[in-house]
Amino acid sequence: MEQKQMYKNLGISEEVYEFGEKILRNLEGRFQEIDKISEYNQLKVIKAMQDNRVGEAHFAATTGYGYNDMGRETLEKIYADCFHTEAALVRPQITCGTHALAVALSANLRPGDELLSPVGKPYDTLEEVIGIRDSIGSLKEYGVTYAQVDLLEDGGFDYEGIRNAINERTKLVTIQRSKGYQTRPTLSVERIGELITFIKQIKPDIICMVDNCYGEFVEEREPSDVGADMIVGSLIKNPGGGLAPIGGYICGTKQCVEQCAYRLSAPGLGQEVGANLGILPAFYQGFFLAPTVVAGALKGAIFAANLYETLGFSVVPNGTESRHDIIQAVTFGTPEGVIAFCKGIQAAAPVDSYVTPEPWDMPGYDAPVIMAAGAFVQGSSIELSADGPIKPPYAVYFQGGLTWYHAKLGILMSLQKLIEEGIVTL
Numbered sequence: 001m002e003q004k005q006m007y008k009n010l011g012i013s014e015e016v017y018e019f020g021e022k023i024l025r026n027l028e029g030r031f032q033e034i035d036k037i038s039e040y041n042q043l044k045v046i047k048a049m050q051d052n053r054v055g056e057a058h059f060a061a062t063t064g065y066g067y068n069d070m071g072r073e074t075l076e077k078i079y080a081d082c083f084h085t086e087a088a089l090v091r092p093q094i095t096c097g098t099h100a101l102a103v104a105l106s107a108n109l110r111p112g113d114e115l116l117s118p119v120g121k122p123y124d125t126l127e128e129v130i131g132i133r134d135s136i137g138s139l140k141e142y143g144v145t146y147a148q149v150d151l152l153e154d155g156g157f158d159y160e161g162i163r164n165a166i167n168e169r170t171k172l173v174t175i176q177r178s179k180g181y182q183t184r185p186t187l188s189v190e191r192i193g194e195l196i197t198f199i200k201q202i203k204p205d206i207i208c209m210v211d212n213c214y215g216e217f218v219e220e221r222e223p224s225d226v227g228a229d230m231i232v233g234s235l236i237k238n239p240g241g242g243l244a245p246i247g248g249y250i251c252g253t254k255q256c257v258e259q260c261a262y263r264l265s266a267p268g269l270g271q272e273v274g275a276n277l278g279i280l281p282a283f284y285q286g287f288f289l290a291p292t293v294v295a296g297a298l299k300g301a302i303f304a305a306n307l308y309e310t311l312g313f314s315v316v317p318n319g320t321e322s323r324h325d326i327i328q329a330v331t332f333g334t335p336e337g338v339i340a341f342c343k344g345i346q347a348a349a350p351v352d353s354y355v356t357p358e359p360w361d362m363p364g365y366d367a368p369v370i371m372a373a374g375a376f377v378q379g380s381s382i383e384l385s386a387d388g389p390i391k392p393p394y395a396v397y398f399q400g401g402l403t404w405y406h407a408k409l410g411i412l413m414s415l416q417k418l419i420e421e422g423i424v425t426l
């Protein structure tokens, strides 16, 4: 059967298919670049696994306290080696990215300390962790204050503002690599390095933490290669490779990671406890697959950018700019556009393709959010997924795809829905 017919069977009209093929013809060079980075990162992961002599014994389940969990300890060494850090905490007991970040912050801050974000407002869920929005158990409740310096109009760092904001209480700086639910550009590893160098020149003992969510394996280097003391992320995003069903990681200096371990478990226990309950094969294999999975997701993002840019929508990043995370923002300007797009992503999924996503009030977010996710792992956003807060500018944030082919189908389906709703005409 012809390829076109296969797409037709899934609900993609010939017109939409041909439009997609036309866009793709210009993307060969970009896709080759992505494959190159993916290949580099694949070798990096294999080297770390070989150097740590991974064997069958590392996949065994442990229970109870989880003392002497060889598989867990070796996996943490692999993460540390791969990201060039002294230590790592990689655990199923870290429930999500927000939890990993909350642990990293609260472990390394003490009452009276100040936390600084020099890159503007952090990710929505961190507002409650920090206490920007009042919340039970926030850092604010524990006497940790917060300062923020916004990015300049052109997206640049406000170096003067940052210099003025740093004081004797500034203990930790949080730098969010990815744009999150904003339309600012994502920070490249190079720019993060420049920012860290600047900050350390002013006050060398400031801990620089990078929220690395969605950034892992997009470039050959990670923020830990350019001076970050801690990088933090979720295993149901990039580094879990789609296979990890839960988890988070914190990689960094021995001192920072140790603090995190005592905070995650208990003072006195630290990294020594935490049974793996049989989850390690998924963590190992997911990390092994992650560079390839990230490449597929990136191809999807670039395809979406070029397709929707051609149709006249504002897209961040634009069709030609370099990539530093797997998120693609498309601004539709209306709730209907956001909803139709998400319906398309949902309809293309291998799981729950028959359900219709609706906006709802999600914990941790300040506006209704619509989420499309037909995922094997609930909420996994390394799998093809889209979400958008229902508030101006009505942008949808699209990411993931365990395979490029699935990402392609999802994007074509989103366009199909926008056409069917009368929002777009080809």
Ligand SMILES: *Cc1c(COP(=O)(O)O)cnc(C)c1O
Residues within 6 Å of the ligand: 096, 097, 098, 099, 101, 123, 125, 176, 177, 178, 179, 180, 211, 213, 214, 234
């Ligand atoms: C996803 C994300 C988080 C939070 O992770 P959850 O797993 O959703 O809790 C934090 N920061 C950024 C930039 C993210 O993309």
